[in-house]
Amino acid sequence: MTILDEAAALTDEIAELRHDIHREPEIGLQLPGTQRKVLAALEGLPLEITTGRELTSVTAVLRGARPGPVVLLRADMDALPVTEATGLPYASRVHAAMHACGHDLHTAMLAGAARLLSARQAELAGSVIFMFQPGEEGCHGARYMIEEGVLEAAGGRPAHAYGIHVLSHELAIGAFSTRPGPFLAATDSLDVTVLGGHASVPFRNADPVPAACEMVTALQTMVTRRFDVFDPAVITVGSLHAGTARNVIPDTATFYATVRSFSEQARKRLELESVRLVRDIAHAHGLEADAQYIRGYPVTVNDSAEAAFAAEAVSELFGADRAGLRPHPLTGGEDFSYVLEQVPGAFIMLGACPPDTDPETAPSNHSAVAVFDDRALADGTALYAGLALRRLAADRQAG
Ligand SMILES: [Zn+2]
Numbered sequence: 062m063t064i065l066d067e068a069a070a071l072t073d074e075i076a077e078l079r080h081d082i083h084r085e086p087e088i089g090l091q092l093p094g095t096q097r098k099v100l101a102a103l104e105g106l107p108l109e110i111t112t113g114r115e116l117t118s119v120t121a122v123l124r125g126a127r128p129g130p131v132v133l134l135r136a137d138m139d140a141l142p143v144t145e146a147t148g149l150p151y152a153s154r155v156h157a158a159m160h161a162c163g164h165d166l167h168t169a170m171l172a173g174a175a176r177l178l179s180a181r182q183a184e185l186a187g188s189v190i191f192m193f194q195p196g197e198e199g200c201h202g203a204r205y206m207i208e209e210g211v212l213e214a215a216g217g218r219p220a221h222a223y224g225i226h227v228l229s230h231e232l233a234i235g236a237f238s239t240r241p242g243p244f245l246a247a248t249d250s251l252d253v254t255v256l257g258g259h260a261s262v263p264f265r266n267a268d269p270v271p272a273a274c275e276m277v278t279a280l281q282t283m284v285t286r287r288f289d290v291f292d293p294a295v296i297t298v299g300s301l302h303a304g305t306a307r308n309v310i311p312d313t314a315t316f317y318a319t320v321r322s323f324s325e326q327a328r329k330r331l332e333l334e335s336v337r338l339v340r341d342i343a344h345a346h347g348l349e350a351d352a353q354y355i356r357g358y359p360v361t362v363n364d365s366a367e368a369a370f371a372a373e374a375v376s377e378l379f380g381a382d383r384a385g386l387r388p389h390p391l392t393g394g395e396d397f398s399y400v401l402e403q404v405p406g407a408f409i410m411l412g413a414c415p416p417d418t419d420p421e422t423a424p425s426n427h428s429a430v431a432v433f434d435d436r437a438l439a440d441g442t443a444l445y446a447g448l449a450l451r452r453l454a455a456d457r458q459a460g
């Protein structure tokens with residue numbers, strides 16, 4: 062049997078785990094129920110399992126019969142603070158929590174891959190680390206797992222790392238896509254408070270409102286005039302507040318922006334120049350601005366050889382028509398970036414929208430009505446397992 066047939070034979074079991082996780086979503090770094098479900102799914106397999114100290118992570122190591130390199134496979138397990146409105150039979154039973162980013166699929170697929178690879182333990186030359194992480198959605202779960210030693214779990218550090226992410230839109234079901242180099246954005250924040258005067262006579266009292274407005278437009282000008290169009294940046298001011306009444310000059314004006322970039326170089330300049338820009342505009346108006354640039358996730362950068370390897374694996378497993386190379390990165394962010402900063406690897410997207418919907422118009426990840434189809438599960442499972450199998454076999458030949 063091929064790994065694809067073996068994954069297909071496991072579909073019911075994988076879907077059942079996925080539905081169990083989907084019905085009881087948990088948010089953030091503490092996912093005790095989800096952790097229990099993963100541990101139960103891995104029970105009886107020949108794995109060395111450790112759980113997180115500060116977070117409910119699960120790290121499982123499969124040691125092959127012969128020595129060889131270490132491959133890391135990662136799935137995230139956390140949900141989002143969204144109230145599900147899909148009406149699916151296995152919809153969330155928890156108010157204001159939903160697996161709207163498909164992490165329930167990732168977790169079930171990786172547990173399935175652990176089962177498939179465990180059955181082939183005798184063939185393996187090397188080890189596989191299965192990294193089940195909480196807190197991908199803004200909580201830096203991958204970074205905490207690295208701090209707690211996930212990269213040393215098998216002894217030697219991983220030589221290769223792979224992660225898969227499902228999309229409820231954009232890609233047809235079963236289509237994979239990746240790209241060499243920057244794949245997802247660095248996701249930083251800019252918080253600005255402009256400090257004004259204290260009364261209602263504008264020519265005697267500094268007004269923070271026009272200065273804040275000027276800052277918002279100047280930030281847009283900055284990204285188009287000061288940043289390379291081929292190494293772009295995105296700044297969106299999504300929140301802007303000042304004052305309470307039409308005839309009172311407010312003490313402060315505050316805005317919050319998300320800042321996205323695709324190289325560490327652009328990111329460092331954004332950090333420096335956005336803060337300088339808003340402070341200098343404040344000074345030009347005789348005001349002060351408190352500007353904080355908060356670093357979020359780094360750029361998710363695929364190793365070129367690993368992205369090519371992953372695309373090849375998809376072609377050979379599923380056919381060339383299922384492997385796509387994206388021409389451009391995506392503007393979302395991912396904390397698998399922390400792993401890819403240290404281990405060459407690739408992040409791969411997998412289309413999971415229901416077959417009767419148009420991927421172009423289907424609700425996107427994070428939507429309360431996003432639907433991820435179970436038919437993607439066997440493919441994702443087979444790719445996780447296939448990447449590890451092929452990688453260990455290729456390294457053995459090369460060595
Ligand atoms: Zn997400």
Ligand SMILES: [Zn+2]
Nearest residue numbers: 162164197226
């Ligand atoms: Zn996600």
